[in-house]
Amino acid sequence: MAVDTRIDPYLVPALDGVAYGLLVFVAAAGLVLCFGVAGILNLAHGTLYAIGGYTAAALLDGGWSSLLLALAVGTVAATAAGALVAGLLTRVAARSHLTQALLTFGLALVGGSLLVAAFGPDDPPVRVPAALDGSVAVAGHRYAAYRLVFIVVAAVLAGLLHVAVRRTRAGMLVRAAVDDAEMVAVLGVNPAWIRLGVLAAAGALAGAAGVLGAPIIGPGPDTADAVLLLSLVVVVLGGLGSMGGTLLAALAVGQIQTLGVALAPSAAPFLLFAAMAAVLAVRARGLATARRAS
Protein backbone atom coordinates (compact mmCIF):
# COMPACT_ATOMS: atom_id res chain seq x y z
CA MET A 1 0.00 0.00 0.00
CA ALA A 2 1.46 3.33 -1.05
CA VAL A 3 1.89 5.86 1.71
CA ASP A 4 2.52 9.55 1.32
CA THR A 5 5.76 9.83 3.29
CA ARG A 6 5.33 13.60 3.70
CA ILE A 7 2.60 13.04 6.29
CA ASP A 8 4.36 10.10 7.92
CA PRO A 9 5.77 12.04 10.87
CA TYR A 10 2.43 13.71 11.55
CA LEU A 11 -0.27 11.07 11.09
CA VAL A 12 0.40 9.18 14.29
CA PRO A 13 0.79 12.35 16.42
CA ALA A 14 -2.46 13.66 14.91
CA LEU A 15 -4.25 10.44 15.80
CA ASP A 16 -2.68 10.58 19.24
CA GLY A 17 -3.98 14.12 19.48
CA VAL A 18 -7.53 12.90 18.90
CA ALA A 19 -7.18 10.26 21.62
CA TYR A 20 -5.55 12.75 23.97
CA GLY A 21 -8.16 15.38 23.20
CA LEU A 22 -11.10 13.05 23.77
CA LEU A 23 -9.55 11.91 27.05
CA VAL A 24 -9.16 15.49 28.15
CA PHE A 25 -12.75 16.18 27.07
CA VAL A 26 -14.21 13.37 29.17
CA ALA A 27 -12.06 14.46 32.11
CA ALA A 28 -12.78 18.18 31.72
CA ALA A 29 -16.52 17.94 30.94
CA GLY A 30 -17.25 17.46 34.62
CA LEU A 31 -15.25 20.53 35.55
CA VAL A 32 -17.16 22.56 32.98
CA LEU A 33 -20.45 21.38 34.49
CA CYS A 34 -19.22 22.23 38.01
CA PHE A 35 -18.11 25.70 37.08
CA GLY A 36 -20.87 26.47 34.64
CA VAL A 37 -23.79 25.06 36.62
CA ALA A 38 -22.86 25.07 40.25
CA GLY A 39 -20.50 28.03 39.96
CA ILE A 40 -17.92 25.96 41.80
CA LEU A 41 -14.26 25.96 40.92
CA ASN A 42 -13.36 22.44 41.98
CA LEU A 43 -9.59 22.25 42.20
CA ALA A 44 -9.91 18.66 43.44
CA HIS A 45 -11.17 17.61 40.00
CA GLY A 46 -7.79 16.23 38.93
CA THR A 47 -7.77 14.05 42.04
CA LEU A 48 -11.03 12.45 40.90
CA TYR A 49 -9.26 11.45 37.67
CA ALA A 50 -6.32 10.14 39.68
CA ILE A 51 -8.70 7.94 41.71
CA GLY A 52 -9.77 6.31 38.46
CA GLY A 53 -6.18 6.01 37.29
CA TYR A 54 -4.94 4.33 40.46
CA THR A 55 -7.96 2.03 40.46
CA ALA A 56 -7.03 0.94 36.94
CA ALA A 57 -3.42 0.33 37.99
CA ALA A 58 -4.55 -1.73 40.97
CA LEU A 59 -7.20 -3.84 39.25
CA LEU A 60 -6.20 -4.27 35.61
CA ASP A 61 -4.61 -7.67 35.02
CA GLY A 62 -4.77 -7.90 31.26
CA GLY A 63 -8.27 -9.34 31.10
CA TRP A 64 -11.55 -7.84 29.95
CA SER A 65 -13.32 -8.57 33.23
CA SER A 66 -10.70 -6.65 35.17
CA LEU A 67 -11.21 -3.67 32.87
CA LEU A 68 -14.95 -3.72 33.49
CA LEU A 69 -14.38 -4.14 37.22
CA ALA A 70 -11.88 -1.27 37.30
CA LEU A 71 -14.29 0.90 35.30
CA ALA A 72 -17.11 0.20 37.73
CA VAL A 73 -15.01 0.61 40.89
CA GLY A 74 -13.16 3.70 39.64
CA THR A 75 -16.34 5.39 38.47
CA VAL A 76 -18.23 4.66 41.68
CA ALA A 77 -15.30 5.74 43.87
CA ALA A 78 -14.85 9.01 41.97
CA THR A 79 -18.64 9.61 42.00
CA ALA A 80 -18.65 9.20 45.77
CA ALA A 81 -15.66 11.52 46.05
CA GLY A 82 -17.45 14.10 43.88
CA ALA A 83 -20.53 13.86 46.10
CA LEU A 84 -18.29 14.26 49.15
CA VAL A 85 -16.81 17.43 47.66
CA ALA A 86 -20.37 18.69 47.06
CA GLY A 87 -21.27 17.99 50.67
CA LEU A 88 -18.20 19.77 52.00
CA LEU A 89 -18.86 22.71 49.71
CA THR A 90 -22.45 23.18 50.86
CA ARG A 91 -21.63 25.90 53.34
CA VAL A 92 -19.34 27.84 51.01
CA ALA A 93 -21.26 27.32 47.76
CA ALA A 94 -22.54 30.88 47.80
CA ARG A 95 -19.18 32.40 48.69
CA SER A 96 -16.47 33.63 46.37
CA HIS A 97 -14.52 31.38 44.05
CA LEU A 98 -11.45 32.06 46.17
CA THR A 99 -13.09 30.41 49.19
CA GLN A 100 -14.18 27.44 47.09
CA ALA A 101 -10.75 27.20 45.48
CA LEU A 102 -9.02 27.18 48.86
CA LEU A 103 -11.31 24.45 50.19
CA THR A 104 -11.06 22.25 47.10
CA PHE A 105 -7.31 22.84 46.83
CA GLY A 106 -7.00 21.59 50.39
CA LEU A 107 -9.10 18.56 49.50
CA ALA A 108 -6.87 17.93 46.49
CA LEU A 109 -3.77 18.00 48.68
CA VAL A 110 -5.33 15.61 51.18
CA GLY A 111 -6.62 13.34 48.43
CA GLY A 112 -3.27 13.33 46.64
CA SER A 113 -1.44 12.47 49.84
CA LEU A 114 -3.86 9.64 50.61
CA LEU A 115 -3.42 8.19 47.12
CA VAL A 116 0.38 8.35 47.38
CA ALA A 117 0.20 6.78 50.83
CA ALA A 118 -1.97 3.98 49.46
CA PHE A 119 -0.21 3.33 46.15
CA GLY A 120 3.33 4.61 46.71
CA PRO A 121 5.32 7.53 45.32
CA ASP A 122 6.15 5.90 41.97
CA ASP A 123 4.04 5.80 38.82
CA PRO A 124 2.42 2.34 38.89
CA PRO A 125 2.29 0.33 35.66
CA VAL A 126 -1.06 -0.08 33.92
CA ARG A 127 -1.87 -3.26 31.99
CA VAL A 128 -4.33 -2.99 29.16
CA PRO A 129 -6.38 -6.03 28.08
CA ALA A 130 -4.13 -8.47 26.24
CA ALA A 131 -6.30 -8.32 23.13
CA LEU A 132 -5.57 -4.61 22.83
CA ASP A 133 -1.94 -4.74 23.87
CA GLY A 134 -0.58 -4.54 20.36
CA SER A 135 -0.76 -2.39 17.30
CA VAL A 136 -2.95 -2.29 14.23
CA ALA A 137 -2.41 -0.88 10.76
CA VAL A 138 -3.90 2.54 10.12
CA ALA A 139 -3.29 4.00 6.66
CA GLY A 140 -0.08 2.06 6.43
CA HIS A 141 1.11 2.98 9.90
CA ARG A 142 1.24 0.93 13.05
CA TYR A 143 -0.87 2.39 15.81
CA ALA A 144 -1.59 1.22 19.36
CA ALA A 145 -4.81 -0.80 19.32
CA TYR A 146 -5.83 0.35 22.79
CA ARG A 147 -5.64 4.01 21.77
CA LEU A 148 -7.71 3.35 18.68
CA VAL A 149 -10.38 1.61 20.73
CA PHE A 150 -10.16 4.37 23.30
CA ILE A 151 -10.97 6.92 20.60
CA VAL A 152 -14.14 5.00 19.75
CA VAL A 153 -15.13 4.51 23.41
CA ALA A 154 -14.44 8.15 24.30
CA ALA A 155 -16.42 9.29 21.25
CA VAL A 156 -19.33 7.12 22.41
CA LEU A 157 -19.01 8.62 25.92
CA ALA A 158 -19.02 12.11 24.43
CA GLY A 159 -22.11 11.20 22.40
CA LEU A 160 -23.88 9.83 25.47
CA LEU A 161 -22.99 12.96 27.39
CA HIS A 162 -24.39 15.07 24.56
CA VAL A 163 -27.65 13.08 24.59
CA ALA A 164 -27.86 13.33 28.38
CA VAL A 165 -27.37 17.08 28.31
CA ARG A 166 -29.63 17.75 25.32
CA ARG A 167 -32.39 15.19 25.62
CA THR A 168 -33.03 14.39 29.28
CA ARG A 169 -34.84 16.39 31.93
CA ALA A 170 -31.67 16.36 34.05
CA GLY A 171 -29.75 17.78 31.11
CA MET A 172 -32.37 20.48 30.63
CA LEU A 173 -32.05 21.37 34.29
CA VAL A 174 -28.30 21.60 33.93
CA ARG A 175 -28.53 23.89 30.90
CA ALA A 176 -31.20 26.01 32.56
CA ALA A 177 -29.07 26.31 35.69
CA VAL A 178 -26.11 27.46 33.61
CA ASP A 179 -28.33 30.29 32.39
CA ASP A 180 -30.12 31.26 35.57
CA ALA A 181 -29.91 29.04 38.65
CA GLU A 182 -32.25 31.33 40.59
CA MET A 183 -35.03 30.83 38.06
CA VAL A 184 -34.55 27.07 38.26
CA ALA A 185 -35.08 27.34 42.01
CA VAL A 186 -38.33 29.25 41.60
CA LEU A 187 -39.55 26.41 39.40
CA GLY A 188 -39.44 24.29 42.55
CA VAL A 189 -36.12 22.54 42.01
CA ASN A 190 -33.73 22.40 44.94
CA PRO A 191 -30.43 23.91 43.75
CA ALA A 192 -28.51 21.86 46.33
CA TRP A 193 -29.64 18.66 44.60
CA ILE A 194 -28.54 20.06 41.25
CA ARG A 195 -25.14 20.91 42.74
CA LEU A 196 -24.82 17.46 44.27
CA GLY A 197 -25.87 15.77 41.05
CA VAL A 198 -23.49 17.82 38.93
CA LEU A 199 -20.50 17.25 41.21
CA ALA A 200 -21.25 13.53 41.45
CA ALA A 201 -21.64 13.30 37.66
CA ALA A 202 -18.41 15.24 37.25
CA GLY A 203 -16.74 12.70 39.53
CA ALA A 204 -18.17 9.82 37.50
CA LEU A 205 -16.86 11.30 34.25
CA ALA A 206 -13.43 12.00 35.73
CA GLY A 207 -13.28 8.54 37.31
CA ALA A 208 -14.24 6.81 34.06
CA ALA A 209 -11.70 8.93 32.20
CA GLY A 210 -9.07 8.01 34.79
CA VAL A 211 -9.67 4.26 34.32
CA LEU A 212 -9.93 4.28 30.54
CA GLY A 213 -7.23 6.89 30.09
CA ALA A 214 -4.72 5.34 32.49
CA PRO A 215 -2.63 3.90 29.62
CA ILE A 216 -2.49 7.42 28.08
CA ILE A 217 -2.22 9.76 31.07
CA GLY A 218 -1.16 7.28 33.71
CA PRO A 219 -1.57 7.51 37.49
CA GLY A 220 1.20 9.02 39.58
CA PRO A 221 1.85 11.74 42.13
CA ASP A 222 1.69 14.46 39.45
CA THR A 223 -1.35 13.13 37.57
CA ALA A 224 -3.96 15.13 39.47
CA ASP A 225 -2.12 18.40 38.87
CA ALA A 226 -1.56 17.67 35.18
CA VAL A 227 -5.19 16.72 34.54
CA LEU A 228 -6.48 19.70 36.52
CA LEU A 229 -4.25 22.05 34.53
CA LEU A 230 -5.38 20.61 31.21
CA SER A 231 -9.02 20.74 32.33
CA LEU A 232 -8.72 24.36 33.39
CA VAL A 233 -7.21 25.24 30.02
CA VAL A 234 -10.12 23.49 28.32
CA VAL A 235 -12.64 25.29 30.56
CA VAL A 236 -11.11 28.66 29.73
CA LEU A 237 -10.80 27.93 26.02
CA GLY A 238 -14.20 26.30 25.59
CA GLY A 239 -16.28 28.82 27.43
CA LEU A 240 -18.32 28.12 30.54
CA GLY A 241 -21.18 25.69 30.26
CA SER A 242 -20.70 24.94 26.59
CA MET A 243 -20.19 21.24 25.87
CA GLY A 244 -19.59 21.92 22.19
CA GLY A 245 -16.96 24.48 23.09
CA THR A 246 -15.43 22.07 25.58
CA LEU A 247 -15.10 19.34 22.95
CA LEU A 248 -13.62 21.78 20.46
CA ALA A 249 -11.16 23.08 23.03
CA ALA A 250 -10.21 19.58 24.20
CA LEU A 251 -9.52 18.41 20.65
CA ALA A 252 -7.46 21.54 20.06
CA VAL A 253 -5.49 20.90 23.26
CA GLY A 254 -4.94 17.32 22.13
CA GLN A 255 -3.53 18.42 18.79
CA ILE A 256 -1.37 21.12 20.37
CA GLN A 257 0.07 18.64 22.85
CA THR A 258 0.88 16.02 20.22
CA LEU A 259 0.92 17.32 16.64
CA GLY A 260 1.99 20.79 17.75
CA VAL A 261 4.91 19.44 19.71
CA ALA A 262 5.90 17.21 16.77
CA LEU A 263 5.84 20.19 14.44
CA ALA A 264 7.62 22.62 16.77
CA PRO A 265 9.48 20.66 19.44
CA SER A 266 11.45 23.67 20.63
CA ALA A 267 8.18 25.43 21.52
CA ALA A 268 6.81 22.42 23.42
CA PRO A 269 7.08 23.87 26.95
CA PHE A 270 4.89 26.86 26.23
CA LEU A 271 2.93 25.91 23.12
CA LEU A 272 -0.29 25.11 24.99
CA PHE A 273 -0.38 28.34 26.94
CA ALA A 274 0.66 30.41 23.94
CA ALA A 275 -2.28 28.94 22.04
CA MET A 276 -4.59 29.67 24.98
CA ALA A 277 -3.40 33.28 25.15
CA ALA A 278 -3.89 33.65 21.40
CA VAL A 279 -7.46 32.30 21.52
CA LEU A 280 -8.38 34.49 24.48
CA ALA A 281 -6.93 37.54 22.76
CA VAL A 282 -9.38 36.98 19.92
CA ARG A 283 -12.36 35.51 21.82
CA ALA A 284 -12.19 36.55 25.45
CA ARG A 285 -15.19 34.38 26.46
CA GLY A 286 -13.88 31.20 24.90
CA LEU A 287 -14.40 29.39 21.64
CA ALA A 288 -18.15 28.87 22.03
CA THR A 289 -20.11 30.72 24.66
CA ALA A 290 -23.83 31.25 24.22
CA ARG A 291 -25.27 34.70 24.77
CA ARG A 292 -27.77 35.25 27.53
CA ALA A 293 -31.31 36.25 26.69
CA SER A 294 -31.66 39.97 26.92
Add this chain to the structure above:
Amino acid sequence: MLRTERLCAGYADGIVLHEVTLDVAAGSVQAVVGRNGAGKSTLVHAVAGLVRPCGGRIEVDGVQVAGRQPHRIARSGVGLVPQGRRVFSRLTVAEHLALAAVPWRAATPGGEGWTVARILELLPRLAARLRHRGDQLSGGEQQMLAIARALLGQPRVLLLDEPCEGLAPNLAARVRDLVGILAGTGLAVLLVEQQIQHAVEVADRIAVLEYGRVVYDRPADEARAEPGRLAAMLSVAAVAELPAVRPVPGLWADSTHLTRPPSTGMSDDADRIP
Protein backbone atom coordinates in the same frame (compact mmCIF):
# COMPACT_ATOMS: atom_id res chain seq x y z
CA MET B 1 -54.73 33.24 49.54
CA LEU B 2 -51.56 35.38 49.87
CA ARG B 3 -51.02 37.55 52.89
CA THR B 4 -48.00 39.53 53.92
CA GLU B 5 -48.14 40.86 57.43
CA ARG B 6 -45.74 43.54 58.61
CA LEU B 7 -43.20 42.14 56.18
CA CYS B 8 -39.70 43.58 56.38
CA ALA B 9 -36.95 42.66 53.94
CA GLY B 10 -33.80 44.08 52.49
CA TYR B 11 -30.22 43.50 51.59
CA ALA B 12 -26.86 43.69 53.31
CA ASP B 13 -26.79 47.46 52.91
CA GLY B 14 -30.15 48.11 54.52
CA ILE B 15 -33.82 47.31 54.93
CA VAL B 16 -35.94 48.08 51.87
CA LEU B 17 -39.42 46.91 52.90
CA HIS B 18 -40.93 48.22 56.11
CA GLU B 19 -43.89 46.38 57.63
CA VAL B 20 -45.73 45.75 54.38
CA THR B 21 -49.16 44.24 54.93
CA LEU B 22 -51.16 43.10 51.91
CA ASP B 23 -53.97 40.63 51.28
CA VAL B 24 -54.47 39.04 47.89
CA ALA B 25 -57.61 36.97 47.61
CA ALA B 26 -58.02 34.06 45.22
CA GLY B 27 -59.34 35.22 41.87
CA SER B 28 -58.24 38.81 42.38
CA VAL B 29 -55.45 41.08 41.21
CA GLN B 30 -53.62 43.15 43.79
CA ALA B 31 -51.52 45.77 42.06
CA VAL B 32 -48.57 47.37 43.79
CA VAL B 33 -47.28 50.51 42.15
CA GLY B 34 -44.48 52.82 43.04
CA ARG B 35 -41.56 54.72 41.71
CA ASN B 36 -38.13 53.32 41.00
CA GLY B 37 -36.53 52.09 44.19
CA ALA B 38 -39.80 51.99 46.12
CA GLY B 39 -39.24 48.32 46.94
CA LYS B 40 -41.64 46.69 44.47
CA SER B 41 -39.26 44.04 43.20
CA THR B 42 -37.94 43.44 46.71
CA LEU B 43 -41.53 42.69 47.76
CA VAL B 44 -41.94 40.14 44.97
CA HIS B 45 -38.53 38.61 45.65
CA ALA B 46 -39.26 38.36 49.36
CA VAL B 47 -42.52 36.52 48.72
CA ALA B 48 -40.74 34.20 46.24
CA GLY B 49 -37.93 33.55 48.72
CA LEU B 50 -35.20 35.19 46.66
CA VAL B 51 -34.74 37.81 49.37
CA ARG B 52 -34.83 36.63 52.96
CA PRO B 53 -37.32 38.57 55.09
CA CYS B 54 -36.01 40.10 58.28
CA GLY B 55 -39.39 40.35 59.92
CA GLY B 56 -43.11 39.77 59.55
CA ARG B 57 -45.05 36.94 57.97
CA ILE B 58 -45.83 35.64 54.51
CA GLU B 59 -48.75 33.24 54.33
CA VAL B 60 -49.93 31.20 51.37
CA ASP B 61 -53.30 29.66 52.07
CA GLY B 62 -52.71 30.24 55.75
CA VAL B 63 -49.31 28.52 55.74
CA GLN B 64 -46.36 30.61 56.85
CA VAL B 65 -43.65 30.47 54.15
CA ALA B 66 -41.42 33.41 55.07
CA GLY B 67 -37.78 32.36 55.31
CA ARG B 68 -38.22 29.19 53.28
CA GLN B 69 -35.95 28.54 50.33
CA PRO B 70 -37.26 29.57 46.88
CA HIS B 71 -37.86 26.01 45.70
CA ARG B 72 -39.93 25.22 48.77
CA ILE B 73 -41.98 28.38 48.35
CA ALA B 74 -42.56 27.47 44.70
CA ARG B 75 -43.80 24.05 45.81
CA SER B 76 -46.13 25.82 48.23
CA GLY B 77 -47.95 27.23 45.22
CA VAL B 78 -46.18 30.46 44.37
CA GLY B 79 -45.26 31.17 40.75
CA LEU B 80 -42.97 34.01 39.72
CA VAL B 81 -42.82 35.94 36.47
CA PRO B 82 -39.71 38.03 37.11
CA GLN B 83 -38.82 41.45 35.86
CA GLY B 84 -36.95 41.19 32.58
CA ARG B 85 -38.56 37.77 31.87
CA ARG B 86 -35.35 35.83 32.58
CA VAL B 87 -36.20 32.99 30.20
CA PHE B 88 -33.46 30.42 29.69
CA SER B 89 -31.53 31.55 26.65
CA ARG B 90 -30.22 28.06 25.78
CA LEU B 91 -33.51 26.20 26.10
CA THR B 92 -36.16 26.03 23.42
CA VAL B 93 -39.76 26.96 24.15
CA ALA B 94 -40.65 23.24 24.18
CA GLU B 95 -37.87 22.57 26.67
CA HIS B 96 -39.02 25.43 28.88
CA LEU B 97 -42.50 23.93 28.97
CA ALA B 98 -41.21 20.39 29.56
CA LEU B 99 -38.97 21.56 32.38
CA ALA B 100 -41.65 23.63 34.07
CA ALA B 101 -44.38 21.01 33.78
CA VAL B 102 -44.52 19.00 36.99
CA PRO B 103 -47.25 16.41 36.56
CA TRP B 104 -46.76 15.07 40.06
CA ARG B 105 -47.56 18.44 41.63
CA ALA B 106 -51.20 18.76 42.62
CA ALA B 107 -53.25 21.28 40.71
CA THR B 108 -55.22 23.96 42.48
CA PRO B 109 -57.94 22.28 44.55
CA GLY B 110 -61.03 22.30 42.40
CA GLY B 111 -59.10 23.54 39.40
CA GLU B 112 -58.26 21.56 36.31
CA GLY B 113 -54.52 22.29 36.48
CA TRP B 114 -52.21 23.76 33.88
CA THR B 115 -50.98 21.44 31.20
CA VAL B 116 -48.78 22.19 28.19
CA ALA B 117 -51.79 21.69 25.92
CA ARG B 118 -53.88 24.14 27.93
CA ILE B 119 -51.04 26.65 27.97
CA LEU B 120 -50.64 26.45 24.20
CA GLU B 121 -54.38 26.89 23.81
CA LEU B 122 -54.22 30.03 25.91
CA LEU B 123 -51.00 31.28 24.29
CA PRO B 124 -51.10 29.95 20.74
CA ARG B 125 -48.15 32.10 19.76
CA LEU B 126 -45.88 29.84 21.77
CA ALA B 127 -47.06 26.81 19.79
CA ALA B 128 -45.52 28.35 16.70
CA ARG B 129 -42.24 28.94 18.50
CA LEU B 130 -41.69 25.57 20.15
CA ARG B 131 -38.33 24.97 18.49
CA HIS B 132 -37.00 28.47 19.08
CA ARG B 133 -34.55 29.17 21.89
CA GLY B 134 -35.35 31.68 24.58
CA ASP B 135 -32.93 34.23 23.18
CA GLN B 136 -34.53 33.97 19.75
CA LEU B 137 -37.93 35.18 20.94
CA SER B 138 -39.30 38.69 20.84
CA GLY B 139 -39.95 40.54 24.07
CA GLY B 140 -43.65 39.72 23.95
CA GLU B 141 -43.00 36.06 23.28
CA GLN B 142 -40.49 35.92 26.13
CA GLN B 143 -43.11 37.40 28.43
CA MET B 144 -45.65 34.80 27.36
CA LEU B 145 -43.06 32.08 27.92
CA ALA B 146 -42.21 33.41 31.38
CA ILE B 147 -45.91 33.36 32.28
CA ALA B 148 -46.34 29.86 30.83
CA ARG B 149 -43.32 28.64 32.79
CA ALA B 150 -44.79 29.96 36.02
CA LEU B 151 -48.27 28.54 35.34
CA LEU B 152 -46.99 25.03 34.68
CA GLY B 153 -45.80 24.88 38.29
CA GLN B 154 -49.52 24.84 39.24
CA PRO B 155 -49.38 28.00 41.34
CA ARG B 156 -52.20 29.33 43.44
CA VAL B 157 -50.41 32.66 43.77
CA LEU B 158 -48.85 34.35 40.76
CA LEU B 159 -46.27 37.10 41.21
CA LEU B 160 -45.85 39.36 38.20
CA ASP B 161 -42.98 41.82 38.32
CA GLU B 162 -43.52 44.55 35.74
CA PRO B 163 -44.79 42.21 33.02
CA CYS B 164 -45.51 45.09 30.62
CA GLU B 165 -42.04 46.59 30.91
CA GLY B 166 -40.43 47.14 27.53
CA LEU B 167 -43.43 45.94 25.54
CA ALA B 168 -45.13 47.82 22.74
CA PRO B 169 -48.54 49.23 23.77
CA ASN B 170 -50.56 46.57 21.95
CA LEU B 171 -48.54 43.79 23.56
CA ALA B 172 -48.78 45.40 26.97
CA ALA B 173 -52.56 45.47 26.52
CA ARG B 174 -52.52 41.74 25.73
CA VAL B 175 -50.48 41.01 28.81
CA ARG B 176 -52.95 42.99 30.92
CA ASP B 177 -55.82 41.04 29.41
CA LEU B 178 -54.02 37.80 30.17
CA VAL B 179 -53.58 38.86 33.80
CA GLY B 180 -57.34 39.38 34.01
CA ILE B 181 -57.98 35.97 32.46
CA LEU B 182 -55.63 34.27 34.92
CA ALA B 183 -57.29 35.93 37.89
CA GLY B 184 -60.56 34.66 36.43
CA THR B 185 -59.28 31.10 36.79
CA GLY B 186 -58.94 31.57 40.54
CA LEU B 187 -55.33 32.62 40.83
CA ALA B 188 -54.33 35.21 43.38
CA VAL B 189 -52.26 37.68 41.38
CA LEU B 190 -49.77 40.12 42.88
CA LEU B 191 -48.96 42.54 40.07
CA VAL B 192 -46.07 44.92 40.54
CA GLU B 193 -45.99 47.83 38.12
CA GLN B 194 -44.26 51.11 37.75
CA GLN B 195 -46.75 52.35 35.16
CA ILE B 196 -49.97 53.12 36.97
CA GLN B 197 -51.97 52.77 33.73
CA HIS B 198 -51.04 49.11 33.43
CA ALA B 199 -52.08 48.43 37.01
CA VAL B 200 -55.35 50.33 37.09
CA GLU B 201 -56.75 48.64 34.02
CA VAL B 202 -56.58 45.17 35.44
CA ALA B 203 -56.37 45.41 39.24
CA ASP B 204 -59.08 44.79 41.79
CA ARG B 205 -57.09 46.57 44.43
CA ILE B 206 -54.22 49.03 44.21
CA ALA B 207 -51.49 49.71 46.73
CA VAL B 208 -48.82 52.35 46.47
CA LEU B 209 -45.37 51.61 47.82
CA GLU B 210 -43.19 54.53 48.82
CA TYR B 211 -39.75 54.06 50.31
CA GLY B 212 -40.71 50.49 51.17
CA ARG B 213 -43.93 51.35 52.98
CA VAL B 214 -47.53 50.93 51.86
CA VAL B 215 -48.90 54.45 51.82
CA TYR B 216 -52.12 53.68 49.96
CA ASP B 217 -54.20 50.51 49.61
CA ARG B 218 -57.71 50.80 48.19
CA PRO B 219 -60.09 48.96 45.89
CA ALA B 220 -59.36 49.85 42.29
CA ASP B 221 -62.73 51.56 41.84
CA GLU B 222 -61.88 54.00 44.60
CA ALA B 223 -58.42 54.55 43.17
CA ARG B 224 -59.90 55.35 39.79
CA ALA B 225 -62.20 57.87 41.41
CA GLU B 226 -59.33 59.85 42.89
CA PRO B 227 -56.72 60.04 40.16
CA GLY B 228 -55.25 63.22 41.56
CA ARG B 229 -54.20 61.51 44.75
CA LEU B 230 -52.43 58.73 42.89
CA ALA B 231 -50.83 61.29 40.62
CA ALA B 232 -49.47 63.15 43.60
CA MET B 233 -48.03 59.99 45.12
CA LEU B 234 -46.48 58.76 41.91
CA SER B 235 -45.68 62.14 40.34
CA VAL B 236 -47.24 61.20 37.01
CA ALA B 237 -49.22 63.44 34.73
CA ALA B 238 -51.24 60.87 32.84
CA VAL B 239 -53.29 59.59 35.73
CA ALA B 240 -56.15 61.86 34.82
CA GLU B 241 -56.59 59.75 31.69
CA LEU B 242 -57.04 56.49 33.56
CA PRO B 243 -59.78 54.30 32.17
CA ALA B 244 -62.95 54.35 34.22
CA VAL B 245 -63.67 50.66 34.04
CA ARG B 246 -61.71 47.48 33.79
CA PRO B 247 -61.88 46.26 30.20
CA VAL B 248 -63.31 42.88 29.45
CA PRO B 249 -60.59 40.49 28.31
CA GLY B 250 -61.35 39.58 24.77
CA LEU B 251 -58.32 39.79 22.60
CA TRP B 252 -57.08 36.26 23.12
CA ALA B 253 -59.60 34.01 24.65
CA ASP B 254 -62.82 33.70 26.50
CA SER B 255 -61.93 34.20 30.12
CA THR B 256 -64.00 31.25 31.28
CA HIS B 257 -63.17 28.58 28.78
CA LEU B 258 -59.75 29.77 27.67
CA THR B 259 -60.48 28.84 24.09
CA ARG B 260 -58.36 29.86 21.16
CA PRO B 261 -59.31 33.33 19.91
CA PRO B 262 -60.45 33.79 16.33
CA SER B 263 -57.46 35.97 15.58
CA THR B 264 -54.66 37.11 17.78
CA GLY B 265 -53.11 39.41 15.24
CA MET B 266 -49.70 38.59 16.68
CA SER B 267 -47.69 38.65 13.52
CA ASP B 268 -43.93 38.47 13.62
CA ASP B 269 -43.56 42.10 12.84
CA ALA B 270 -46.25 43.28 15.20
CA ASP B 271 -44.73 41.26 17.99
CA ARG B 272 -41.27 42.71 17.70
CA ILE B 273 -40.29 45.56 19.89
CA PRO B 274 -38.86 48.33 17.75
